[in-house]
Amino acid sequence: MRSARVIADHRAPDRPAIRIARGDALTLGERDVDWPQFVWAVQTDGLGGWAPASLFDAQRGPATALADYDTLELDADAGQLLHLREERSQWWWARDARGREGWIPARALELLD
Template identity: 60%
Template sequence: MRRARVVVAHRAPDRPPIQVARGETVMLGERDGDWPQFVWTTALDVNAAEGHGGWVPAALFDNPSGLAIALSDYDTRELDAATDEILTLHHELAQWWWAQNVLGVQGWIPARSLELLDDTTDDDPSDPTS
């Protein structure tokens, strides 16, 4: 499995993450200034709080704006990570990695915050289990 070292600390935004399910209808708003491939996505579920939304890659919808249908599942949860922390990387999407820390906590972290390590790099070469 691929690993990376955090070179720039990352903190998740102070808002609850949203989950978008394949086939779900959502409202798409503005594009992110720093990450133009992301669009502000508001859940239309009657159980969701008014205006509850998050940034989702626009490529995951059937429309570029307005009402759209999700083409796949997506979770906006981001991962808090400190500089020099080693993370396990699962998959990349729109220049972000779905990563896991040593405690098993998972979430998105920007690729620009990471230094990719060689797949065969061991933290402790004397440890035969690493």
């Protein structure tokens, strides 16, 4: 498992995270301006979140998820040490010292050997 130091504070957006399961039907909207590899994905219950476009079988409109994904982001402060599990679309799934987990952008991290 890789480790990283947080070099820029990161705060999760003020909206509930969504969990997407392989095979879920969603509706895809616009691409994110800052992260163009992400698309706004809306579940059948109306909840939405940003997810990697590569996760779906379409680029826009009705789509099916090709893999599981959780949009949960991790709040982190500069100087914190994190354990990294997986990188996807320039974001890392990370765990902090308290055991909290979520995504954090790679640009907010310094990877450690």
